[in-house]
Amino acid sequence: MIKNAQSAVTxxxxxxxxxxxxxxxxxxxxxxxxxxxxxxxPSGGGKTTFLRCLNGLEDFxxxxxxxxxxxxxxxxxxxxxxxxxxRVRRRVGMVFQQxxxxxxxxxxxxxxxxxxxxxxxxxxxxxERARGLxxxxxxxxxxxHMPDMLSGGQQQRVAxxxxxxxxxxxxxxxxxxxxxxxxxxxxVEAVIAEVAATGQTMIVVTHSLRLARRxxxxxxxxxxxxxxxxxxxxxxxxxxxEEATRKFLEDAHQK
Amino acid sequence: xxxxxxxWQRPGIAVFLPSPGRATLNEAWECRPHRALSHxxxxxxxxxxxxxxxxxxxxxxxxxxxxxxQPPTHHPWHSTATTLLFGISRRCGRDTLxxxxxxxxxxxxxxxxxxxxxxxxxxxxxxxxxxxxxxWGADAEGGGPxxxxxxxxxxxxxxxxxxxxxxxxxxxxxxxxxxxxxxxNLLDLLETRQIDVxxxxxxxxxxxxxxxxHTRPYxxxxxxxxxxxxxxxxxxxxxxxxxxxxxxxxxIGVLEASAAQDYLEEHYQDVVEIVIYEGTTDAMRExxxxxxxxxxxxxxxxVFYRDRFTELERIGEPVGRGYYVIFLRNGDEWxxxxxxxxxxxxxxxxxxxxxxxxxxxxxxxxxxxxxxxTASDADLGVTATELRGWAVIRSRGWILVKAAGMTVxxxxxxxxxxxxxxxxxxxxxxxxPAPLRWLAIGYVEILRGTPLLLQLYVVFYLxxxxxxxxxxxxxxxxxxxxxxxxxxxxxxxxxxQAVPRGQMEAALALGMSQSQALRRVVVPQAVRIxxxxxxxxxxxxxxxxxxxxxxxxxxxxxxxxVQRNDTGATLELAALTALLYLAMSxxxxxxxxxxxxxxxxxxxxxx
Numbered sequence: 001m002i003k004n005a006q007s008a009v010t011x012x013x014x015x016x017x018x019x020x021x022x023x024x025x026x027x028x029x030x031x032x033x034x035x036x037x038x039x040x041x042p043s044g045g046g047k048t049t050f051l052r053c054l055n056g057l058e059d060f061x062x063x064x065x066x067x068x069x070x071x072x073x074x075x076x077x078x079x080x081x082x083x084x085x086x087r088v089r090r091r092v093g094m095v096f097q098q099x100x101x102x103x104x105x106x107x108x109x110x111x112x113x114x115x116x117x118x119x120x121x122x123x124x125x126x127x128e129r130a131r132g133l134x135x136x137x138x139x140x141x142x143x144x145h146m147p148d149m150l151s152g153g154q155q156q157r158v159a160x161x162x163x164x165x166x167x168x169x170x171x172x173x174x175x176x177x178x179x180x181x182x183x184x185x186x187x188v189e190a191v192i193a194e195v196a197a198t199g200q201t202m203i204v205v206t207h208s209l210r211l212a213r214r215x216x217x218x219x220x221x222x223x224x225x226x227x228x229x230x231x232x233x234x235x236x237x238x239x240x241x242e243e244a245t246r247k248f249l250e251d252a253h254q255k
Numbered sequence: 256x257x258x259x260x261x262x263w264q265r266p267g268i269a270v271f272l273p274s275p276g277r278a279t280l281n282e283a284w285e286c287r288p289h290r291a292l293s294h295x296x297x298x299x300x301x302x303x304x305x306x307x308x309x310x311x312x313x314x315x316x317x318x319x320x321x322x323x324x325q326p327p328t329h330h331p332w333h334s335t336a337t338t339l340l341f342g343i344s345r346r347c348g349r350d351t352l353x354x355x356x357x358x359x360x361x362x363x364x365x366x367x368x369x370x371x372x373x374x375x376x377x378x379x380x381x382x383x384x385x386x387x388x389x390x391w392g393a394d395a396e397g398g399g400p401x402x403x404x405x406x407x408x409x410x411x412x413x414x415x416x417x418x419x420x421x422x423x424x425x426x427x428x429x430x431x432x433x434x435x436x437x438x439x440n441l442l443d444l445l446e447t448r449q450i451d452v453x454x455x456x457x458x459x460x461x462x463x464x465x466x467x468x469h470t471r472p473y474x475x476x477x478x479x480x481x482x483x484x485x486x487x488x489x490x491x492x493x494x495x496x497x498x499x500x501x502x503x504x505x506x507i508g509v510l511e512a513s514a515a516q517d518y519l520e521e522h523y524q525d526v527v528e529i530v531i532y533e534g535t536t537d538a539m540r541e542x543x544x545x546x547x548x549x550x551x552x553x554x555x556x557x558v559f560y561r562d563r564f565t566e567l568e569r570i571g572e573p574v575g576r577g578y579y580v581i582f583l584r585n586g587d588e589w590x591x592x593x594x595x596x597x598x599x600x601x602x603x604x605x606x607x608x609x610x611x612x613x614x615x616x617x618x619x620x621x622x623x624x625x626x627x628x629t630a631s632d633a634d635l636g637v638t639a640t641e642l643r644g645w646a647v648i649r650s651r652g653w654i655l656v657k658a659a660g661m662t663v664x665x666x667x668x669x670x671x672x673x674x675x676x677x678x679x680x681x682x683x684x685x686x687x688p689a690p691l692r693w694l695a696i697g698y699v700e701i702l703r704g705t706p707l708l709l710q711l712y713v714v715f716y717l718x719x720x721x722x723x724x725x726x727x728x729x730x731x732x733x734x735x736x737x738x739x740x741x742x743x744x745x746x747x748x749x750x751x752q753a754v755p756r757g758q759m760e761a762a763l764a765l766g767m768s769q770s771q772a773l774r775r776v777v778v779p780q781a782v783r784i785x786x787x788x789x790x791x792x793x794x795x796x797x798x799x800x801x802x803x804x805x806x807x808x809x810x811x812x813x814x815x816x817v818q819r820n821d822t823g824a825t826l827e828l829a830a831l832t833a834l835l836y837l838a839m840s841x842x843x844x845x846x847x848x849x850x851x852x853x854x855x856x857x858x859x860x861x862x
Contacts (some may be wrong), residue, residue: 053680055764057760057763057764081803082768084552084765085763086766086768089763089764089765089766090766091766092764093764093765094761094764096757096760096761096764098755098757100757100758100760100761101761102761102762102776102780103780104779104780104783113765113775114765114766114767117767117775118765118766118767118771119766162765163765165764166766253795
């Protein structure tokens with residue numbers, strides 16, 4: 001695929017193996033600015049690993065990733081690597097399956113932490129923006145709650161606010177609703193959909209076909225370290241080209 | 256935690272062993288109805304109980320050869336229990352009864368101990384004859400020329416006291432058996448009946464005379480001031496007396512609880528700084544390495560070690576004068592009589608002089624030994640005193656409290672250092688680059704794998720050899736902090752590893768550097784996790800500070816040991832010492848519980 005100015009993320013022939021097992025087998029795809037890219041597929045298909053390669057939480061053996069104005073490749077020397085990654089991560093947000101809020105900080109403190117200490121934003125400004133974001137995710141009344149006093153859905157919404165506070169070019173979601181019961185998952189879904197509607201570039205790895213259908217403008221089906229099929233959600237869901245996709249969708253619906 | 260098993264680092268072990276509390280017993284004895292019973296008949300009955308009639312030669316020794324004898328003030332142990340019961344239930348004056356009631360708790364304790372042990376106790380001389388061995392206690396560590404391993408056959412002990420013990424035993428018709436014990440615990444060993452006598456350069460002091468029986472002197476010692484040959488500040492005793500105005504006090508080392516310590520405290524308390532050591536050679540080495548200006552030591556030790564410390568020389572004339580005697584348990588009148596007789600014989604025959612001459616210890620003064628056979632304590636310039644009960648606490652308590660202050664200071668300064676160093680080491684071990692990681696692992700393993708005691712020795716005694724001299728207090732701080740840092744590092748490693756990996760990832764994903772992520776996210780969480788084990792170590796350190804006494808830091812256990820040795824009031828001082836330790840550790844435990852609770856108001860739930 002050719003690097004183009006309109007794409008926020010471009011991945012070329014990404015290969016990753018772990019302990020002799022191939023996890024990503026030469027994946028190439030690009031995500032346009034403003035696009036909401038959904039990634040679905042059976043467990044073990046490499047979705048999460050792929051996402052983690054984009055912000056350097058995983059390294060890889062071959063290929064290149066253009067993201068946030070940098071190019072990640074396996075050959076970056078260790079000393080340079082941490083600086084490159086830091087620059088990338090500043091501009092690429094991530095929301096985790098297990099939320100990973102800082103348990104020793106209140107909701108508000110979780111959100112202002114990085115703007116103050118990574119971006120150097122004045123505290124007052126950071127707090128004001130954090131209040132706005134927490135309001136936006138429906139937690140304006142719980143600013144000073146410790147994470148353990150919040151439900152899972154509330155924690156995940158704080159986590160989304162925390163990621164948004166960095167004004168990321170790209171926002172990565174790693175199974176954002178998988179650890180939640182259906183009601184809480186629905187709350188979080190609504191927030192993700194709202195964020196998607198603002199034109200935020202996002203990559204959403206999910207098991208939830210409902211979330212994918214609701215938010216994604218482009219869908220990729222991963223299986224066995226390959227991209228099985230790509231296309232707009234309506235097409236992939238309603239008229240899959242690949243037999244394997246059809247089978248995956250059937251299995252997923254039965255669950 | 257650092258486990259240091261040697262009993263001599265933990266003198267406290269001995270303290271809960273029975274302490275006869277003789278004043279109490281004597282009072283009981285005073286109001287005993289049949290006190291008129293003759294001493295002889297009591298002795299007879301005692302021997303009768305043991306199925307052995309007293310031998311005629313023993314009476315002979317008792318009455319004729321040893322005219323300095325006084326009737327024993329202590330009745331046989333096995334009648335103590337009955338005596339006490341009888342004494343209490345029978346009337347005794349109201350005052351006496353009141354006094355006894357005041358002491359009821361200690362009486363009950365003693366009573367139990369005596370009941371338990373009564374059957375096993377008899378006259379030590381009988382026991383010696385029965386087993387065919389005289390067990391004499393001494394410390395061969397740094398023990399020349401008193402008792403020390405033969406350089407040619409390190410399994411065999413030599414020394415003038417070894418020879419004296421052999422000769423005394425021969426005279427009793429038995430063999431001598433050497434029993435190795437830590438020098439300042441020898442009287443505890445005596446009291447707990449593990450040895451028959453103590454003979455190890457033990458000077459006759461008022462407190463010892465008040466608590467134990469002793470023989471006639473077998474050596475008259477003097478104290479010698481040893482200084483460096485090239486030290487212009489110290490050429491004579493006059494230099495000690497009148498230090499140059501504006502200059503620091505002279506530092507003089509002495510052996511713990513020795514006559515030298517008493518001498519300096521009595522005559523030079525205000526003009527010199529007295530530093531207390533556990534071994535004679537430690538102080539001599541410190542003079543050579545210029546940590547001390549001088550050491551005041553008994554003449555025999557000075558003679559023995561003169562070849563090893565060639566840079567040292569005697570300063571001025573010998574001072575002080577005192578007597579080495581053999582100490583025995585109260586009640587062992589027979590053994591004392593027999594030993595006195597033997598010493599008399601050895602003096603008369605010149606055998607003892609021959610031994611002393613061979614060791615270079617004979618001085619003109621020793622000629623007086625043969626005249627001291629009948630000398631009373633008063634003649635020897637010693638008034639037996641016995642400090643007990645509140646009197647001990649009143650006169651010595653503040654010394655212990657002050658020493659407890661040192662204990663607190665050591666722990667309070669060393670522990671934060673240990674925590675900081677430990678955290679750094681743990682971070683290096685987990686997140687550092689490979690070479691530093693190996694260094695951190697080596698640091699932990701070496702420090703955890705060697706005793707604190709050894710580390711203190713290295714810091715205090717060996718570093719000066721390479722030109723790094725650290726004052727004792729800071730050496731103790733350094734030793735404790737470094738030793739504990741290894742343990743704290745492992746605690747922190749566990750704590751850091753217990754923080755979910757997602758925390759580090761979340762922090763990195765927000766663009767933090769690794770060090771930022773550690774500082775702001777991971778370490779604060781790890782700290783919460785390690786509060787309980789670190790508190791535990793803090794309390795342990797309070798007690799481990801006692802090891803610092805080996806490098807002359809006067810902390811609580813050391814102060815206890817010194818005062819106990821000086822007064823013999825084991826029970827009282829041990830109780831106070833234990834209370835002081837509790838007074839330190841209990842508030843600390845409370846504080847830790849509070850901290851834990853406070854931190855747990857912000858508990859970790861997400862993973």
